[in-house]
Structure formats: structure tokens, C-alpha cells
Amino acid sequence: MAEHAFGGIEIRHLYKIFGPDAASHVDAVKNGMTKTELNERFGHVLGLRDINIEMPSGSIQVIMGLSGSGKSTLIRHINRLIDPTAGEVLVDGADVVKMPEAELREFRRHQTAMVFQKFALLPHRTVLDNTIFGLEIQGMPRQKSIETARRWLERVGLKGFEEKYPNQLSGGMQQRVGLARALANDAPVLLMDEAYSALDPLIRTDMQTVLLDLQKEIRKTIVFITHDLDEALRLGDRIAILRDGEVIQQGTSQDIVLRPADDYVANFVKEVNRGRVVHVEAVMSPLATGAAGGPAIAAGITIEEAVRMLASAPDGDITVVDASGKPVGAVTFRQLASAMVNTHGTGERAAA
């Protein structure tokens, strides 16, 4: 991959209609026919409407939505497990939608890897043999693929479990196998379809940490589907919120929490632990001229982190400095504390 930088994923004007005669209804949908109308008049189900998402290389794109929002349908368009009714899916510049079957297979073997909600491991194979599955499909010699698989199994914390069968492992460990299988493929795109939804909360947090740590090394383009906003905010470099097959907001976690696009999103965001998401810049006041005293904290850290760092610091203004050490604003302990519990304060400030 050294000779070629991966170009990211771009989804353009993607439509998906489910039904026997989907193609003939695309124009009607493009001209504004609603999901209900399409279903009542023609018996077709609108899966996705005009999806446009750009996912830059090396970042984690989260797609969030409740069940029935079309998020699992959307992720299956990226490796074309589902064929779109209209639109383009460009992965590293190549349109997946137009690929002939053989080329699509090669694309799936080398460009993408996928992790599934229900793990989808092969029950008759050991952990090790499950992990080499993708490489075996690629046609890699067994000895070489076993080396790769062992490395990844160790990396996800499954050393010593190589010879176990999936049934002998807990859900969390099975999903580690799923993750190792996907990573062993060394594909630039990692698709994670509600990968952690079936795990209990503690293990889920654990697995999120595993993924974030790994991502620092591997820098893949990760598409992560979830129905859990906390998970979305924790993992996502960028987040797209899906409702009834339409993207209703996309942006960074800051954008989503501070500037929800509509009541639907605002309703979600209300329950979120803001201290862990909102950055200090969002609550700081402009720098009073010449008053850059007190302890300094870096811009970009969350309110919760700032509070933890400053819990033992003396009262008074705290200076926020940017990466080069230049002061950019000031914040008080009180401002930080109120931002953690107050839904409106930070939003107004940021909007101002």
C-alpha cells in the first residue's frame, strides 16, 4: 500500500427501493414521493433516499440510526452485498456499483473486510481456522496465512485460544475472532455492521477501546454502524445520522451534540454524557486582553478530562492553549461544571 494512498469512500445520490419493480419508481422518489406514498400506492419499500456521504481515508465514519432507519442496508452497499437502485459508491475512485461479478469478488477479497452483528463465524472451524478464512479465500498459502492470523489473534487478546471452537467462547471473545478475521485481510476498508450491539455494555466499552487503540496503528477507513449514540460519539471521527432512509445530519461529534439539526437529533443528544464529548473550546470565553494567567490546558480535550485535570488546581481562570501553545481562550471551573449538566448553555455559546 506504500505506493498508493487509499482514496477513501464516497457515496453519491444513492437510492435503494425494495420491490419487484424498483427501478421504475426511482424517478418518482427523486421527485419527492414519500416513503408512505410509495408503499401505499405501489407496494414498494423505500430503503434509502439520496444518500451522500464522503468518508475520508483513515478515519472512522459512524452511521447511526434506530432499527429500520436503513443503516444496515447502507453499509451493505459499500461492498455491494445489496445492489442499489440508483447512485454511485466510489471506493478508492472505483464505482462498486458498476463492477462485473469477478471484479467485485476481487474487490471484496482485497479492498474490504467486514465484521458482523451476529459474528457469523464458521462453527466447524477453530478460532485459528476462522481467522484465516479471508486469506484462504484470497488464495494465500496456508502457512503464511496462519502467521498473519496468529499475529492478529494475539493483537485482539486471543492468544492461547487458537484451537478452541467458537461455541466455546463468550460473545465478546467471538467478536474478537470476527475482528481478527477482518483485520487479517489487511483491506483498507473495514465495515462493522452493528459489530458490538450484541455484546453486554462492559464488554462493548472494552471492544471500543480495542478498536480505537488498533486504529491508531492501522489507520483504516472504518465504517461503523450502531444504534447507540454514546458509541457513535466515542468512536466516530465523523457521524451520519440516518432516519427513515435519509441522512438527517452529518458532522463531527461536536457538531451533533452542540448543533443538533432537528428535534429528532436533539432528543437523542439530550441523554448523552456531554462532559465526555464536548471540547473545552465550546465553553471557553474569549480571551480578555492580557489576562493569560492561571494553569493552561490544551484545546481539543473534553470537559470531563479538563475537570479531572483541574480538580486540584486553585480557583480562577484557566487558559486554553492550542497545539502551538498560543492562548486561545479562558475557562472557569464553574463554566466547565455547568456545561456538563446544562443542555442549553454550551449550544448557545457555540452558536454565538
Place this chain on the structure above:
Amino acid sequence: MEWLYKFPSMQDGALRDLKKMIDEGFRAFTRAYGGSIEGFFTPLQHFLIAVDRFMTQTPWPVILVIILALVWFASRSLKIMAICLVTLMLIGYFDMWTDTMRTISMIFVCTLLSIAIGLPAGILMARSDRVQRVVNPILDVMQTMPSFVYLIPVVMLLGIGRVPGLIAVVIYAIPPMIRLTNLGIRLVDRDVLEAADAFGADRRQKLLKVQLPLALPTIMAGINQTIMMALAMVVIASMIGVQGLGQPVLKAIANQYFTLGIFNGLAIVGIAIMFDRVSQAYGQRLQKHREIVHG
């Protein structure tokens, strides 16, 4: 009002002509193609004779050791091995060894042939709903048509002997093999298949690495059923010249030899139990990974 009490049937003359026409047509077909069809089955006949010769002409201790070794390989169970040993010893002691070996060799070839035809047929059936719609009623006919009925055309075409017997047995015994292969493949978890697709597996890879391994326990149940049904056909097959345990039974029926009938009948039951226990134990060993569940 006569038509109310007697079903208005075809006229006797017309019906007789129709039957005659079909019979004569088939006879002509037999005369024209019987030879080449027989030629087509010659390799099968040689194979049958070779297996038969091996089973009957090898010294009995050697055969006994081979059978017990196979039983151990398949079942890894001393208990099942002991059952088989006792059964075979009793059969030998009551002077039915040669007939039993003939029957076993016949069942062995029938099972091989049923797998060789049934497995691909089941796979085809699982791949296409249309094939399934066509094949299913054919299998129904094969299973319910009285076997004497299709013995007639088979004997007309090939005469009496081993090969027509083999064909009759396979026709009767192959449906569960086809059906359970089809079922096993269709029952494979969709999520796992989707994963195989997502990793770029082609049809062949999906079949060999996912569908067949996951369907294997069901396919093994099919093989078990096929063996049992083949054994059930042994007596009928003996009517068209297949040697083995069926012939003494046939003789016993004709002459009312009660003891001869029951001895040979029990020998058939004995080898049925052997085949059944061994193939089931093997099938269970294949899905050992399913037994140990976490938690």
C-alpha cells in the same frame, strides 16, 4: 342409470389397444437399445463383481479385522465395536457368513452409488428452487411406487442379475440422500453465507468451505437413511437374482421354512444395526464442535 353404479371407463377394446401399444413400444425400445444400455452398465457390473469377490474370497479373519478397524475409525467406541464383533461372530457361527458378505458388498456399492448420484443432485436442488420443484415429485414417485412395478422394465432392459438389482435398490434408497443434502444446504445459516460473500468467496468456495461442512451432519443422516432403505430392499432384489441374505429368505417363504427365514432375517437386522450405530456415531463425532457450548 347404470353409469351411476359403474364408473364410465374407457372401452375395453381401446384400453387393451393402449396397453398393447405401450408394451410393444417398450419392447421395441428394449430390442433396439437394450444392448447398448447393458454396455453402459458394464463397468458397474465389473465393480460389483470385484467387491463381491473380495468380500467372499478373502479369509474371514481378515475381513473381520478390516470391518472392526473401519468401525473403530468411524465411531471410536469400544462398545459399538463389541456389538459388531458379537453380531458377526453369531452370523458366522450360524453359517451365514458368505451370504452376509454378499449382502454387505451389495449395500456398500449401493451406498457409494447413491452418494455419487445423490450428493450432486441434492446440491443442484438446493441451488435452484425450480430444480427443487421438478425433482421433489420425482422423488415422491420413487419412494411410493411399489418396487415390483419398476422391477419389470428394469428386468426387461437388463435381464436378471446383479446390475438390475442394484438399480432397483438405488432407485428406492436414493431419495433420502438427495432430500437431506438439499435440506442441509438450505438450512445453512444465512449470516454465515453473507460473511462468505463479504469476504469474496465464489460459488465453489462457498460450497466447499461453508455449505457442505455445515450441512454435513444432515447429509450423514441422509446416508444413514439410504443404507437402511437399501437393506430393506435386499429380499426384493433377491427376486431378480441378487445373491445374499435375501435368497434364503425367499426360499423360506416359498417352502415355509420358518427357522431358515428367521435366521436370515435376524442376520439382516444384525447388519442393519451395525451400519446404523456406526454411521450415527460417525455423524455425531463430526459435529463435536456443536456440543461444547460456552457458559
